[in-house]
Structures are given as C-alpha cells and as structure tokens.
C-alpha cells in the first residue's frame with residue numbers, strides 16, 4: 001500500500017486566471033492505494049457524501065486510467081468539495097503520485113501534472129493545471145501550455161470557506177468571453193506585480209498584484225457577502241483579497257501577525273450576511289508527499 005498527502009490549493013490569485021496557483025499548508029487530502037485488477041474507490045471525510053465512488057465520475061478514476069494503474073483507492077477528504085480550495089485537485093494529485101509509486105512508473109512530479117489534470121477535466125470540463133501543479137509541486141506555480149514554473153514562496157494567507165457550494169463547472173460559465181484592452185493591461189500589470197512579490201516573499205506586493213477586473217467581478221456575484229468580507233479583510237490589515245479558485249472561498253494575503261485579526265473580520269462579515277463559514281490561517285506550503293510505502 002502507498003499513502004500520499006496532497007494539499008489544498010488556491011488557483012488564479014485574481015490576476016492569474018487558469019495560470020497562477022499556490023499550495024496551502026492546510027487542509028489536505030490523504031489517499032491510500034493498493035494494487036487491484038480493476039479500480040474501485042472509497043471516500044471518507046469532509047463532504048464525502050457529495051463525492052461519487054464511480055471511477056468514471058471520481059477524478060481519481062481518470063488518473064488511474066491515464067497511468068494504466070488499476071487500484072483500490074481510499075480517499076480521506078480534508079478539503080471540502082466545491083470549495084474553491086482545489087478539492088478535486090488534491091485527490092487527483094495525491095492519486096497520481098501514489099499510483100506512480102505503487103506501479104513504479106518513474107514519472108517526476110512535473111511529469112505527473114498533466115496526468116493529474118485529466119482528473120480536473122472530469123469535474124470542470126477542462127484539464128486546467130493551475131490547481132494540480134501546486135498540489136504536486138508546492139509553492140507558487142505558473143502553469144502554461146509550455147509547462148510549469150515554480151517559486152518556493154513563503155507568504156501568509158487566510159482562506160475563508162463559507163457554507164455555500166459553487167461548482168467549478170458553473171463558475172466557469174460566468175467567465176466573460178472578452179475583455180477590453182484597458183482591463184487586459186491592468187491585469188497583466190497586476191499579474192507581473194504578483195509574480196515579483198512571490199519571488200521577493202513580499203506579502204504587500206502579492207496582495208497588490210491580486211487585483212483583477214475581468215474574471216473576479218463576475219464570480220464575486222456568486223458568493224453571498226463577498227464584497228463585505230473583502231472590505232472587512234482589507235480593513236483588518238490584508239494587503240489583497242480575491243475569490244479563491246472558482247469560489248466560494250475568499251483568499252486574503254497579509255502579514256503573519258495579522259492572520260488572526262483578518263480571519264476574525266472575514267468570519268464576522270460572513271456572519272452578518274447570514275452565512276456560516278470557517279477560516280484557515282495558513283501560508284504557501286509544500287506539495288504532495290509520500291508518507292507511507
């Protein structure tokens with residue numbers, strides 16, 4: 001048996017739609033795999049009642065197929081599905097690494113990124129790699145059709161998860177199909193600022209670089225209380241706030257010492273909007289790891 005832990009991730013970071021992502025140091029999924037003649041799946045943990053065990057509908061089934069590695073796959077969910085925290089990607093990345101070990105396929109973590117992305121296609125219709133790349137490689141990742149670039153960033157974060165579900169597939173439908181040249185220039189400038197901030201480990205630059213005028217405004221409308229939560233986090237000292245992935249989680253960047261205050265302000269603002277929520281005080285963390293073989 002092989003056991004792997006793969007972390008939650010936050011994709012887009014506002015200005016980097018379908019390109020930027022970060023691994024979070026918590027929460028995480030744990031996946032156990034054992035060789036079998038055909039793939040079977042068992043799911044326990046947070047939100048497991050909403051996750052199919054049919055290999056054609058669970059992301060790990062597509063990963064097992066891509067690696068030609070049939071197995072009994074047991075997923076212990078720590079990342080709630082439809083959270084905007086890369087729940088499906090955590091399972092896909094963990095399964096890819098675990099099955100690679102189990103069958104001695106010899107792929108590097110980088111080579112496993114497009115394989116794990118096959119899982120994302122099952123749930124969102126597209127094999128976008130911006131969650132599976134950081135889930136496998138850790139740090140801040142830039143995923144393009146040329147491959148993945150990583151930065152070993154260390155940035156404090158708060159991820160606030162409201163008790164509402166937004167499916168990635170639905171949230172991709174509201175993405176505008178075009179943008180003005182002004183909005184494009186603005187977004188490119190912010191994305192570049194964010195990338196420099198990650199390289200310098202500068203939370204203020206990263207926060208300033210998250211501002212996006214194209215995708216985030218459309219998605220914010222799917223999240224009850226988003227604008228109030230954003231204002232509350234900024235008022236409590238966050239340097240930037242955006243929708244995490246496709247939502248509904250809201251991600252704030254701040255200094256390490258401000259995380260408790262920022263998390264409290266975000267929870268209070270969701271509460272005032274009559275939305276129950278939980279907050280993860282976290283930071284950019286490591287990628288998937290084998291911890292039992």
Ligand SMILES: Nc1ncnc2c1ncn2[C@@H]1O[C@H](COP(=O)(O)OP(=O)(O)O)[C@@H](O)[C@H]1O
Pocket residue numbers: 050051052057058059060075080081082083084085086087088089091092123124166167168169245246247
């Ligand atoms: N192993 C899995 N882990 C999480 N969700 C899964 C898994 N396999 C299939 N799904 C389905 O994927 C959807 C959640 O994925 P997605 O909308 O991308 O959420 P998230 O933003 O948390 O990644 C749900 O419909 C869930 O049933």
Ligand SMILES: N[C@@H](CCOP(=O)(O)O)C(=O)O
Pocket residue numbers: 009011012017018019083084085086087088128130131168171172244245246247
């Ligand atoms: N780039 C994707 C990221 C989806 O992230 P998730 O955590 O919501 O699955 C998108 O924005 O659609």
